[in-house]
Amino acid sequence: MACPPLVAVAHGSTDPRAGSAIADLIRLTRARAEARGWPGLDARAAFLGHGLPSVAQVLGALAGRPRDPGAPERQAPGEAARSHRVVVLPLLLTAAYHSGTDLPAALQQAQAAHPGLTISYGEPLGPHPGLWRALDRRLAEAGQDGQDGRTAVVLAAAGSSQPAANAAVARMAAGWQQARGWRAVVPAYASAAGPTPGQAVAALLRGGAPRVVVATYLLAPGLFADRIRDASLAAGAAAVSGPLGAAPEVADVLLQRYAEAWAAPLVQTSTVVQASTVVQASTVVHNSLALVTRVSARS
Numbered sequence: 364m365a366c367p368p369l370v371a372v373a374h375g376s377t378d379p380r381a382g383s384a385i386a387d388l389i390r391l392t393r394a395r396a397e398a399r400g401w402p403g404l405d406a407r408a409a410f411l412g413h414g415l416p417s418v419a420q421v422l423g424a425l426a427g428r429p430r431d432p433g434a435p436e437r438q439a440p441g442e443a444a445r446s447h448r449v450v451v452l453p454l455l456l457t458a459a460y461h462s463g464t465d466l467p468a469a470l471q472q473a474q475a476a477h478p479g480l481t482i483s484y485g486e487p488l489g490p491h492p493g494l495w496r497a498l499d500r501r502l503a504e505a506g507q508d509g510q511d512g513r514t515a516v517v518l519a520a521a522g523s524s525q526p527a528a529n530a531a532v533a534r535m536a537a538g539w540q541q542a543r544g545w546r547a548v549v550p551a552y553a554s555a556a557g558p559t560p561g562q563a564v565a566a567l568l569r570g571g572a573p574r575v576v577v578a579t580y581l582l583a584p585g586l587f588a589d590r591i592r593d594a595s596l597a598a599g600a601a602a603v604s605g606p607l608g609a610a611p612e613v614a615d616v617l618l619q620r621y622a623e624a625w626a627a628p629l630v631q632t633s634t635v636v637q638a639s640t641v642v643q644a645s646t647v648v649h650n651s652l653a654l655v656t657r658v659s660a661r662s
Contacts, residue, residue: 521554581606
């Protein structure tokens with residue numbers, strides 16, 4: 364069975380560094396898909412805003428692509444063969460407004476414009492233990508060589524107006540601390556919630572932490588990454604890691620989310636589009652929401 368195309372949808376930024384980081388991640392994802400036995404995976408990036416191509420442009424291009432007649436695709440029970448199946452993933456670290464509202468709305472519009480598409484919508488990248496390994500990598504690059512009980516970490520995310528998204532970051536922090544044995548791992552947010560990274564660094568130092576480092580829990584460079592770095596160093600952080608970007612561990616998590624969405628059974632329902640669904644005309648087909656934590660350890 365041929366692999367359906369993968370469309371990874373990022374938030375988008377006016378900072379050209381962000382677009383370059385996403386492009387690098389997609390290239391790495393294609394290469395690691397080859398190593399997993401998925402040669403020629405058609406992986407593409409799209410952006411919700413502040414960048415091109417848009418979701419509509421990428422899905423429109425895929426809808427107009429000739430289908431391989433020798434590549435059968437699974438269908439929902441009783442459903443006639445369709446021209447294309449596409450896996451769409453939110454290239455986001457938490458489930459929040461964009462993954463639950465903006466992107467599903469864009470997919471509804473694309474489905475209406477291209478009724479021949481079957482769109483499988485999967486989960487955001489995080490939370491996922493594979494991202495701890497990406498954070499480890501970036502901290503090591505910033506000079507933090509290994510974990511120890513003397514070092515406290517601030518896990519600095521973008522922040523959201525949705526409490527559930529910030530709570531997911533807090534769970535990532537707690538799980539990482541337990542898995543690695545840091546003195547502490549404290550969540551912080553560059554916007555919309557508190558504490559800020561600078562406040563978190565200062566509080567840990569006041570609390571007696573001999574050393575505080577900051578792990579930037581963002582996918583790409585830009586305004587928030589710069590804000591996290593500057594405020595954290597000013598508050599006394601010993602090191603600040605760069606965004607996750609094209610880390611092999613991030614590419615592996617992306618491929619796992621792709622595999623989950625592709626493999627999920629297609630079950631018909633009349634519910635409107637939401638995260639982890641398959642959209643076909645007026646029918647919405649749900650994917651499993653099970654969180655699978657096993658990831659490739661290759662790097």
